[in-house]
Amino acid sequence: MKKIAFVVPSGVAPIAPSHARTKTKRLAMMPVVLGLLAAAAGGCTMDTGSADDRDIMQATAEASAALSATLEGMWEREQVAGDVYHYTFLLKVGDTPNARIRVHRVVREDSPNVAHPTSRAIMLLHGDFATFTTNFLPSLISDGAQLDRNLALYLAKRGIDVWGVDRRWTTAPAEGTDFSDFAGMGVAQAVSDTGLALSFARTLRTLTGAGQDRLFLGGFSSGAQLTYLYAAEESQKPLAQRQVKGIVPIDIYGKLSPADESLRLYACANAADEYDWVAQGYVDSDNSTFAQPLGALAASDPGGDSPIFEGYTNREAMLGFVSATFLLYEPKPQYHLVAGVYTNGFPTKLRYASESLITDWLAHSPPHESLVETADRDAMWCGTGTLPLADHLADISVPLFYLGAAGGFGDHGLYTTTLVASTDVTTHVVRRLPASREIEDFGHADLLYANDAPALAWAPLAQWLLAH
Numbered sequence: 001m002k003k004i005a006f007v008v009p010s011g012v013a014p015i016a017p018s019h020a021r022t023k024t025k026r027l028a029m030m031p032v033v034l035g036l037l038a039a040a041a042g043g044c045t046m047d048t049g050s051a052d053d054r055d056i057m058q059a060t061a062e063a064s065a066a067l068s069a070t071l072e073g074m075w076e077r078e079q080v081a082g083d084v085y086h087y088t089f090l091l092k093v094g095d096t097p098n099a100r101i102r103v104h105r106v107v108r109e110d111s112p113n114v115a116h117p118t119s120r121a122i123m124l125l126h127g128d129f130a131t132f133t134t135n136f137l138p139s140l141i142s143d144g145a146q147l148d149r150n151l152a153l154y155l156a157k158r159g160i161d162v163w164g165v166d167r168r169w170t171t172a173p174a175e176g177t178d179f180s181d182f183a184g185m186g187v188a189q190a191v192s193d194t195g196l197a198l199s200f201a202r203t204l205r206t207l208t209g210a211g212q213d214r215l216f217l218g219g220f221s222s223g224a225q226l227t228y229l230y231a232a233e234e235s236q237k238p239l240a241q242r243q244v245k246g247i248v249p250i251d252i253y254g255k256l257s258p259a260d261e262s263l264r265l266y267a268c269a270n271a272a273d274e275y276d277w278v279a280q281g282y283v284d285s286d287n288s289t290f291a292q293p294l295g296a297l298a299a300s301d302p303g304g305d306s307p308i309f310e311g312y313t314n315r316e317a318m319l320g321f322v323s324a325t326f327l328l329y330e331p332k333p334q335y336h337l338v339a340g341v342y343t344n345g346f347p348t349k350l351r352y353a354s355e356s357l358i359t360d361w362l363a364h365s366p367p368h369e370s371l372v373e374t375a376d377r378d379a380m381w382c383g384t385g386t387l388p389l390a391d392h393l394a395d396i397s398v399p400l401f402y403l404g405a406a407g408g409f410g411d412h413g414l415y416t417t418t419l420v421a422s423t424d425v426t427t428h429v430v431r432r433l434p435a436s437r438e439i440e441d442f443g444h445a446d447l448l449y450a451n452d453a454p455a456l457a458w459a460p461l462a463q464w465l466l467a468h
Helices: 031-042 051-061 134-135 149-156 177-182 187-207 222-234 256-281 291-300 314-322 357-364 371-382 408-418 436-442 455-467
Strands: 076-081 084-092 100-113 121-124 160-168 215-220 246-252 340-343 346-348 400-405 425-430
Touching: 051 340, 076 149, 076 187, 084 149, 084 187, 084 215, 084 314, 100 134, 100 149, 100 187, 121 134, 121 149, 121 187, 121 222, 121 256, 134 149, 134 357, 149 160, 149 455, 160 187, 177 256, 177 371, 187 215, 187 371, 215 436, 222 246, 256 291, 256 408, 291 314, 314 340, 314 346, 314 357, 340 436, 346 357, 400 408, 400 455, 425 455
Parallel strands: 121 160, 121 215, 215 246, 246 400, 400 425
Antiparallel strands: 076 084, 084 100, 100 160, 340 346
C-alpha cells in the first residue's frame, strides 16, 4: 500500500439510502405500557384496572428500581421481515445536551404490538462509527444487505428477544451539536447507561409477558469491551441487583496476554495521546470527516481522487482502510475490518462481504463520537496508572461465549476468557485460510457482514444462547 497522507475533506454529505423503504409512522403511545414504565422509573402510581396489572406494575417497579431514564417523545415500530418487528425508544438519561440513548428491540409478534413471549433475550452493544442498526440490522439502511445478513433478525427468528442500545454520542445532531458534555462520555458513563437500558428492557419484557429473567449481554468490537466492563462492574453487586445472565463478547480482548506486551504498550501510547487531545479540548471523533465520506465517495464516485488518502481513488481508499486497517490501527498484527483479496500487495476487492454493504456501513456512521471513551478503553487495555474503572474482570462468573475472527482480534481475545471466574466458557474463532494468509482471512466486521457469517458465526452463537 502506498504512503498514506491525511487530508480532511469538507462539504461531503453522507450517502442517503438508495431505496424508499416503507417505515411505519410514529405511533401514539400505548397508555397502559408507558404509564407502567413511568411508574417504574419515577415512582408514580396508576390504576391499571385489574389486580393482575397492579401486580405486574409492582413487580416491574421492583425489577427496575435503578431505572432513572424517561421516554422522550414517541416510539417507533417498523416491520423487518414476516412477523419480526423493530422498535426504537429514545430515552432521556440526564439533563446535559446529549443525555439520550436509543434502545432497540427486534422481536417476533403474535399480533400488532404484541411480542411473542420468549424466555431468552440478549442486548447487543454496537462498535465504533456505528449504531445498533448499522451493525445488527443493516438491511434497514443498505440495499447491499439481504435480510439474512441481519444478526438481530437471525436471532429473533430463532426465538430470541433481541435488544440493543445506541450510546449517547450516536444521538448528537450532525450540525449545531453542543459538545459540552462529550468530555463526560467515558466508559463509566457508557457502563451506567448500559445498566439503564437493561432495566428498561427487563421492564418492557415483564409488561409484555416475557417475565423478569436476566438478559444476555453481547457486543461487537468496542461494544464487546463494554460488555466485559459492564459484567465486571456488575460482579460487585448483590446477586439480586444483577441483570446479566451471560455475556457474548464479539471479537475483542478485555486484557492482553503477557505475550502481547507490545500491543499493551501500543494501547498505553494511544491512551496518552488521546487524553492529551481531550485536555486540549478535542472531545469529538468526527465521523463526518472520515468514515462517512470514505463510504459515501466510494459508492458515488469510486474512480475519483480521494480527498482523504492522497494518491488513491475513492474506492481504493475505502478498500485500503477496511482491508489493510493495520496500516492505520494495529491492535494485533495484520488486523483488518473486512477481508480483501490482495493483488500486487494491495487489496483490490472484498473477499467475503458485499462492497455496497460495507460502503453503506461507513456512510451511515453517526456524525460524532466520544474521544474520551476511546481513550478510556485504551487505558483499560494499558492497565497501568489511574484507570477509569476498577479491574474486576476476574470476578465475572456468568457463562461466556467468545466469538472471534482470525483477521480481527481473533485468537488474541482468547486469553481474556481464561481470566474470568466463570466455569462455563465457550470460544469460537472463525478461520478460513491458513495462518500464512491471515492478512486476507475473515475480518473483524466480517462477523457481521460476510455472506457466510450466518453459517460460520451466527449459528454457533444462536446454538449457545438457546442452550443457556
